Amino acid sequence: MTDVSARPARTPTWILVAVGGFFALFHAYALWQAVGNTIQAAQIGLNGLGWFIWIFAILFPVIAFAVSFALSYRRGVAVYALVLLSGLGLVAVFWLNVIAYTSLNTSAVVA
Numbered sequence: 001m002t003d004v005s006a007r008p009a010r011t012p013t014w015i016l017v018a019v020g021g022f023f024a025l026f027h028a029y030a031l032w033q034a035v036g037n038t039i040q041a042a043q044i045g046l047n048g049l050g051w052f053i054w055i056f057a058i059l060f061p062v063i064a065f066a067v068s069f070a071l072s073y074r075r076g077v078a079v080y081a082l083v084l085l086s087g088l089g090l091v092a093v094f095w096l097n098v099i100a101y102t103s104l105n106t107s108a109v110v111a
Helices: 013-044 048-072 077-104
Strands: none
Touching: 013 048, 013 077, 048 077
């Protein structure tokens, strides 16, 4: 008898691109908002902590998308979408924390 291993069918690439593109748009929106708020905050004048917080707010959506993508693009489309969604939820929570911290502790981030 021969042992023939049945390989599971791969998810078509266009589906992965469509799902990834859909979530990339939301991550790009978070990045765009962070850039806009950084420019607005820079007009007031920021100290080192303020620059660190706002630059990290710009980088965080990119990092979260890259990590979510790297962890899940070889899995099924459902797992891929759920991991990207959880990364987007993490970005949203981080964004709310940045807004809350900079609003409540303005004197700590302004030069």
